[in-house]
Amino acid sequence: MNSVWALLASIALIRTTLYNYLPEKLRLYISARFEEWTRRFNTDETMVFKDYQSSKMNQLFQAANLYLGESLPTISIPRVTVEKTENVRNLTFSMEKNTEMIDVYENIPMKWKYFSDYSQGMSKHEIRWYELSFHKEYKSLVTNCYLPYILERANKIKERNRVVQLHTAAHDFWTPKPVIIQHPMTFETLAMDGNLKKELVEDLDRFMNSKEYYQQIGKVWKRGYLLYGPPGTGKSSLIAAMANHLNFDIYNLNLSAVSSDFVLQNLLLSTANRSILVIEDIDCSIKLQNRESGIEQPIKYQQQNKVTLSGLLNFFDGILSCCGEGKILVATTNYKDRIDRALLRAGRMDMHIYLTYCTFSAFKQLALRYLEISDHSLFHHIEKLLPKVKVSPAEVAGELMKTRDPKASTEGLIKHLEEKVNLIADGNSEVSPKHHSSLSQTSNCQVHKSSISLPLACNGASMDNVKSPGPKPDVSVKSKLTADGEGDNNFEKTDLVRDRSSRHNILQVIEDMEKELLSYKEAIIALQKKSCGTLNKLAGIKATI
Secondary structure: HHHHHHHHHHHHHHHHHHHOOOHHHHHHHHHHHHHHHHHHOOOOOEEEEEEEOOOEHHHHHHHHHHHHHHHHHHOOOOOOOEOOOOEEEEOEEOOOOOEEEEEEOEEEEEEEEEEEOOOOOOOEEEEEEEEEEHHHHHHHHHHHHHHHHHHHHHHHHHHHOOOOEEEEEEEEEEEOOEEEEOOOOOOOOOOEEEEHHHHHHHHHHHHHOHHHHHHHHHOOOOEEEEEEEOOOOOOOHHHHHHHHHHHHHHEOOOHHHOOOOOHHHHHHOOOOOEEEEEEHHHHHHHOOOOOHHHOOOOOHHHHHHOHHHHHHHHHOOHHHHHHHOOOEEEEEOHHHHHHOOOHHOOOOOEEEEEOOOOOHHHHHHHHHHHOOOOOOHHHHHHHHHHOOOOOOOOOOOOOHHHOOOOHHHHHHHHHHHHHHHHHHHHOOOOOOOOOOOHHHHHHHHHHHOOOOOOOOOOOOHHHHHHHOOOOOHHHHHHEEEEEOOOOOOHHOOOHHHHHHOOOHHHHHHHHHHHHHHHHHHHHHHHHHHHHHHHHHHHHHHHHHH
């Protein structure tokens, strides 16, 4: 024992002598050689992960924090830090400073140590870092396999713990404080056609698992969905179910509030990866020229459009849409035929989903959810009544919620549906889409054309007050139009149905109405072409003056 102490004292004396009498360069050389010699007997190697590297957050440090935190509740460690914030679903665990833990990867122990200190100087701030120690023969395994595995696991943990948030645009920017979405709708509780629901869920899952495939074929990892159908058929609920299924944030964009194409591009660039961008009622948000109509918008109305069709097309699949990954675009509309076909093609809207009125399949899902029954003796009555009326799933759900008793609730729904059928028979409600779809199509077509650009009625002025150098329109057509470009009250379909109760007479009246509306449309288009040309000429003369 005395010999050991004597050896240590001799080494300390030699070290002091070398430090005091040898030149600095020689001392550094001897010290480096000594450390190199001692490392030969050390079998471990250490990697350091600092929280910030060159003033930027180190992703490996963040990943290690999430990865190790997931294992902390299952191992024995003296002290851990536990947190819970609004932006995460579950509890968050982390190591206390100057503590260590062992992680096992491929049956190889990995020793992790966590340190924390404060910087020196005027502005003191906390410095954090992890040290990973392992046998040096596993360095290649750690670098090529273990660290990428930690990054992948950390991303999954982050996605799993993240809460769904709603972002809205204001003053050309996304609001800095998003709202947490607590919508309970899921695909399990969504009343929707079973086959269509299954197809959509499979499409979403296939998209989420196809990142490498998209890279392999040279396509941007993004997806577009168009939801269309009558109002109240569950388009917003479907979006909430998609967000909860994918755990994606929702960015809700109102195109009419966007000041220019440039701002639209910046909003796209600032959306996070793995998110859903929603444009509701895309056909009503902005005035987009229908290129298939052959009608040119007047110059003054072209200048009023903040977002152009070209800007919207570039927004969907231009070069800027390549920035980011895992983004989903969802557009909704009540009238698919109003949207320019260029917006509907694959690559922009990859899947078109038609949401119709409540079907018997959707009713059975609602009954299972609200009444907890899968079958009832009264179901066959409902199955016969549903095709005869236009009733939304939300309306059916409202009837089922009135009482928890299955028999009373089902009878109440049957009574509600029978009342609607009687109203249709009496001519006091909308006609059934099965027998009179041509009427709705004619109405949609008329609204579609008038929504392009009707400068003669845009400010509420009637057509009689417009002076055009061209030929005057047909007086018989002009006298039957109101300031909004619609037919007068004599052509309301409710009056037609009330006057003729038989189906044959109703169809005959509808055909006559279609012919008359077509003549109105042709007259309006001709008048609009002439007025647009005149307005353009006047604008040119005004500019020269």
